[in-house]
Amino acid sequence: MSGQDRVTKFEGARSWTVMATLALTGTIVSLQQTLVLPLLPDLPSLLNTTADNASWLVTATLLSGAVSIPTVTRLADMFGKKRMMMVALAIMVLGSVLGAVSTDLVLIITARAMQGVGLSLIPVGIAILRDELPRDRMPLGVALMSASLAIGAGAGLPLSGLIAAHLNWHAIFWVTGVVGAVVLFAVWRVIRESPVKTGGSFDYRGAIIGSVALTAVMLALSKGAQWGWTSRTTLACAGLGVALLIAWVPLELRVRNPLVNVRIAARPTIMLANVASLLLGFAMFSNMLVTTQLLQLPVSSGYGLGYDVLNTGLWMAPIALVFGAMAPVSAWFIRRHGPVATLLIGTLVMAGAYVSRVYLSDNLWQIVVGSMLVGAGTSMTYAALPTVITRAVPLTESASANGLNTLLRYIGTALSSAVMAAVSTMSTIRVADKGFPAREALIMLFWVSAGACFATAIIALVMTKLRDSSDGHTEELDHAEPSHESVVGGQVLSTSDRPIRHAVVTVFTPAADHVDWSQVDSAGHFSVAVPGPGRYLLVTAADGWTPDSRLVDIDARGGIDTIVLKERLMMAGTVSDASGPVCGANVVLTRQTGEAVGATETGAIGDYRLPLPQNGRYIITAFTTTSSTAHAVTIWGTARTIDIELLESSAQESTTPHVDVVPAR
Secondary structure (H helix, E strand, C coil): CCHHHHHHHHHHHHHHHHHHHHHHHHHHHHHHHHCCHHHCCCHHHHHCCCHHHHCHHHHHHHHHHHHHHHHHHHHHHHHCHHHHHHHHHHHHHHHHHHHHHCCCHHHHHHHHHHHHHHHHHHHHHHHHHHHHCCHHHHHHHHHHHHHHHHHHHHHHHHHHHHHHHHCCCCHHHHHHHHHHHHHHHHHHHHCCCCCCCCCCCCCHHHHHHHHHHHHHHHHHHHHHHHHCCCCHHHHHHHHHHHHHHHHHHHHHHCCCCCCCCHHHHCCHHHHHHHHHHHHHHHHHHHHHHHHHHHHHCCHHHCCCCCCCHHHHHHHHHHHHHHHHHHHHHHHHHHHHHCHHHHHHHHHHHHHHHHHHHHHCCCCHHHHHHHHHHHHHHHHHHHHHHHHHHHHHCCHHHHHHHHHHHHHHHHHHHHHHHHHHHHHHHHCEEEECCEEEECHHHHHHHHHHHHHHHHHHHHHHHHHCCCCCCCCCCCCHHHCCCCCCCEEEEEEEEECCCCECCCCEEEEECCCCCEEEEEECCCCCEEEEEECCCEEEEEEEECCCECCEEEEEEECCCCECCCEEECCECEEEEEEEECCEECCCCEEEEEECCCCEEEEEECCCCCEEEEECCCCEEEEEEEECCCEEEEEEEEECCCCEECCEECCEHHHCCCCCCEEEECCCC
16 A cells, blocks of 8 residues: 555544544534433422423523534634634533532532533534545535434433433433543544634623623523513513624624624625524424424323323434434535535425424324434535535634524524424413413424425525535535645735725635635735645735735745735716716716715716726716706626716606626626
8 A cells, every 4th residue: 555545544534533523522512402301390399499490401501502602613713623622521521510419409500501611512513624624525524413413312312211210310410421521532632723723812892792692682582481472571681682783793893803703694695594594493493392292292182192201212313313314415415416405405305394294293103204304304404504604604714604603503493492382372282280282383383394494495595596605516616625724814905005894805826726715804804724835826806996816925924915906996987968078967876775875076078987886786877957867787896987868857768778887708
């Protein structure tokens, strides 16, 4: 065997080891969430407290997870993904130990909050997969990690039943503590620290405001059923959370190293993928909630099967098996057809399964098969979404971008629980003096989930038309990306030393291999990851400016000279009437939605010039005190000359001419 073959074999074995280690982190995250759920009915008596107080064991995990995901993922991009993964794992293990040795309710709630920090392991792990794996193995790694979440949930229910039947309830914390310690050791030994670190200062203000906002929103969703959906407390939490989020966005736009890069998140592909994640989180958790209800509700209800916790967990396990079996299928589909097509197929499978469950949920096999079909579609979507996100963001933003996507998925699961509670409250039945959700309530949740899946399918169809969706089904995108060893930065300015806020910098090697890209911040700064010192091609583009391309030599200092975009693209032309050029005519540019963009007056020979606006559809109007003419204009990346002939008011056409401003071929 040649030396090159040995290296290839070693790297292949290492890829599998990395995927197994990170998949194990997904399993422990899901396990520590699921183990406590079946024991909730018994915890009030075990802890000598009320059911409302005991429910904080679940709420605390959701709250700390929602707060920790954006914080930990941003710190991972800045200071090291392996480092932050080990920190999160250590906090989770300490929380497990605290819960295992405590009997006081406050300490156990604290332990569950510490365990919730583990929710940030999923997006950080996906970002590590991007650093560690060749591009062609990335879909499989993401699919396996997504499958591990279902495996942990599937194992958690029967394991919790066994613990409840044969061991002290503290064992649920010992199990997660021991497994978490094993995972911590495996991460330390197997995972290499990524050289891609942006550094800089942490956005403490954004973290504090964002954390308070998320806490308020999650409290409203998770406690609304207990407090009352129209109670002052619920409405106050929801209102405070929404108000803080509205104030938080413009703050993040002005920060050099924001907690969440709002500019990246606002790109069409990322924004649509995040909305899809919210909807799919809702649909996925509805499958778990309704299936569990159908299996556990008493037979006397007329539609429940009356199983205990252990048997319910065993019949929920096939969902986890389907997730695992679908992982290589999802990975193959992503490589062959792209992540967006995989997302579309997965959502249609989920939607069809939910519609069928409306009519076929009368016996055990129908319930189990229906839940498995939903699980199969969910497996495809959960493998596709992180791949879409990862391919559409710069390398320096991979952890935080996936963190936002994961956070919205968890908000979707919380929303699913809230809707389930609200629907159950509206439609209940009484069996042996106990209230249970009526069959109509469960059927309604099936329909709502199907609607969420169909909405996601529409989103996927829209994403297929976007240029930055990176479907990745071409041969070119199946090649391995170049390794990245350092992060370099620079700034994009105009000739007047003002930052150009919408500029995008793309980096290539001299052999035309794509390296990375970055969108500048409010001060014009950017950061990109490169394999190391050497010569690179930088292509800089911004709406309304002439693009710039240059070969630069990046040395060990890691800095890039300031990029100056010199030529502002203009809209220009002349305004004339029947007698010739018109001096002093007004020319205004407005969006088709009504906002004013720019205005000027014509010169001595009837000429005008306006800075070219961002791409879009506009109306350009020239007018004097006696006449006016308007043209519909489509701006698309290049300067054009638009001559306007003024018509007397009485002679104007009833129709408005349309001018397309498109790049010259």
